Amino acid sequence: MRTRGLAAAAFVVSVTAAPANVYAQAADPPNPPMDVSALKNFLPIGPPSPLPVSKVPDLSGDWTFGAGGFGQSLSAADPGGRMRGKEPDIPYQPWALQYTMKQFPPTGPDAAFERTTDPNIHTCEPLGLGRIYMAPAKLRFIQTVEAVYILHEIGPTWRVAWLNAKHPDDPDPQYWGHSVGWYENGDTLVVDTIGTNDRSWLDQLGHPHTEKLHFIERFKKQDDKTIRLDMTVDDPGAYTGPWPGVRNFTKSTTGFLRFQWVCSVRDNYEHYEKVGRTATPGETSFKK
Amino acid sequence: MIRKTSIAVVCCAVLSSVPLFAHHGGNLYDTTKAKVMKGTVTKFEWGTPHNQIYYDVKTDKGEVEHWVASTEPAGVMLERGWTRRSLKPGDEVTVYIFAAKNGATVGNLQKIVLADGKELTAGGPGPADAAQPPAGRQ
Numbered sequence: 001m002r003t004r005g006l007a008a009a010a011f012v013v014s015v016t017a018a019p020a021n022v023y024a025q026a027a028d029p030p031n032p033p034m035d036v037s038a039l040k041n042f043l044p045i046g047p048p049s050p051l052p053v054s055k056v057p058d059l060s061g062d063w064t065f066g067a068g069g070f071g072q073s074l075s076a077a078d079p080g081g082r083m084r085g086k087e088p089d090i091p092y093q094p095w096a097l098q099y100t101m102k103q104f105p106p107t108g109p110d111a112a113f114e115r116t117t118d119p120n121i122h123t124c125e126p127l128g129l130g131r132i133y134m135a136p137a138k139l140r141f142i143q144t145v146e147a148v149y150i151l152h153e154i155g156p157t158w159r160v161a162w163l164n165a166k167h168p169d170d171p172d173p174q175y176w177g178h179s180v181g182w183y184e185n186g187d188t189l190v191v192d193t194i195g196t197n198d199r200s201w202l203d204q205l206g207h208p209h210t211e212k213l214h215f216i217e218r219f220k221k222q223d224d225k226t227i228r229l230d231m232t233v234d235d236p237g238a239y240t241g242p243w244p245g246v247r248n249f250t251k252s253t254t255g256f257l258r259f260q261w262v263c264s265v266r267d268n269y270e271h272y273e274k275v276g277r278t279a280t281p282g283e284t285s286f287k288k
Numbered sequence: 289m290i291r292k293t294s295i296a297v298v299c300c301a302v303l304s305s306v307p308l309f310a311h312h313g314g315n316l317y318d319t320t321k322a323k324v325m326k327g328t329v330t331k332f333e334w335g336t337p338h339n340q341i342y343y344d345v346k347t348d349k350g351e352v353e354h355w356v357a358s359t360e361p362a363g364v365m366l367e368r369g370w371t372r373r374s375l376k377p378g379d380e381v382t383v384y385i386f387a388a389k390n391g392a393t394v395g396n397l398q399k400i401v402l403a404d405g406k407e408l409t410a411g412g413p414g415p416a417d418a419a420q421p422p423a424g425r426q
Contacts, residue, residue, distance in 0.1 A: 064367060111316075136360060136361065136363065136364040137361075137363055138363065153363060252367060254363075254366040254367055255366075258363070258366060259335075259336075259361070259362040259363045259366060261336045261337075261361060261363060262336070264336075267335065267336060267337060268337060271337055271338055271340070271358075274340055274356055274394075275338070275340060275356055275358045275394050
């Protein structure tokens with residue numbers, strides 16, 4: 001695919017010190033065998049019509065990972081990432097399975113940090129949808145009449161879910177896509193996103209998505225200290241059906257952005273040099 | 289400054305039940321048992337993607353080993369009661385780590401005990417483990 005190819009080319013340029021076989025790994029990922037723009041998503045896109053009547057849940061406060069932790073995989077059946085490629089709830093298309101298994105994750109049971117193909121580790125590419133919740137960093141909701149702003153401590157980055165709005169007919173593909181939001185049942189914020197590019201991973205394990213990704217997040221306030229997030233991946237370019245992810249958040253009192261998790265290639269490399277290299281002698285794609 | 293060697297490998301049911309860390313290359317560490325050692329902090333780096341604790345340990349042969357223990361990032365350690373001033377060079381500590389399988393002097397911190405007995409834990413409700421899917425599923 002065009003954009004994935006461009007991303008791969010940029011990746012190669014950025015790690016010129018890497019061995020040739022690592023370049024080949026990153027530069028030649030399998031791509032979806034078709035033009036995904038013509039595909040139809042499995043699930044309805046955007047807010048239901050008419051919008052459900054709902055009171056607005058209070059999502060104020062700072063939220064950090066709760067029960068179940070932050071995990072490795074988006075798969076609800078395999079959050080720890082022990083069944084990479086064999087998750088019972090991920091309906092891979094063949095190319096997507098091949099793509100996933102060709103990646104070297106930076107963390108988790110199959111971690112190969114010294115050879116990782118992770119675009120976030122190497123070049124601080126944005127984490128993207130889904131994977132943003134795999135990092136142990138807090139989030140905060142700013143609820144206004146026209147939009148809900150989701151602030152992430154990692155990046156730091158922020159997104160906008162426009163309320164009482166529809167997606168544009170032909171959104172420009174971008175890392176975070178275009179999001180609309182609405183409330184349901186007095187306790188849930190739904191965020192519906194399309195219009196992403198295909199450069200980010202859905203999680204730490206390298207699960208891919210295409211520009212046809214339709215990503216649904218349902219933030220349900222369970223009590224004053226708990227939010228459950230149910231995610232749905234609806235991407236007919238990479239999977240044969242929708243599949244679920246789950247995370248839980250608990251209220252934090254340590255202060256938002258008290259420590260800013262800015263992605264720094266230097267920090268990533270230095271961590272590897274200080275801790276990883278001695279434990280993983282041999283091939284590395286990291287700069288010296 | 290360097291304390292007498294006290295390196296012991298302890299099979300520790302409590303520590304081995306701590307969820308696997310998401311440290312990069314976490315599968316390179318022996319998470320079935322914690323290595324316990326006494327040493328002296330030489331440097332404490334507070335930041336992302338992980339904190340690093342440098343400490344020296346004197347072996348039975350009188351040699352000094354330079355160790356590095358990694359923790360979760362600063363934001364997570366704040367949740368666990370740590371600050372950037374939790375450790376300083378010269379602190380005499382007892383360190384519990386999951387050490388590298390290949391014998392390298394690096395590892396993932398499980399907890400650290402200061403000379404006054406204060407205990408700083410590195411574990412907690414950390415990364416999801418496949419054996420512990422989020423509540424409400426399965």
